[in-house]
Amino acid sequence: MMIICLCQGIREKDVRCAIRQGACTLAKLKSATGAGQGCGSCTQELRYLLHHKNGSACHFHEENPTQGGPLKKTSD
Numbered sequence: 001m002m003i004i005c006l007c008q009g010i011r012e013k014d015v016r017c018a019i020r021q022g023a024c025t026l027a028k029l030k031s032a033t034g035a036g037q038g039c040g041s042c043t044q045e046l047r048y049l050l051h052h053k054n055g056s057a058c059h060f061h062e063e064n065p066t067q068g069g070p071l072k073k074t075s076d
């Protein structure tokens, strides 16, 4: 198991999970996990993970909540 943020004891798994749940910016990721709020030396790692996960995470994130269920088409 890989620790990303030693200061807060945040694991890579936690970071990936937060990204999957929609933390698609560095700021969101930091506040969601608590990582990067100590010495800051894990910021690079966080950025790396974001960069590699961001596309699909954001896509996934935006697809569901905005639609919020089956689309109703009103035809008139």
Ligand code: FES
Pocket: 004, 005, 006, 007, 008, 035, 036, 037, 038, 039, 040, 041, 042, 043
């Ligand atoms: S290692 Fe993450 S803030 Fe220090």
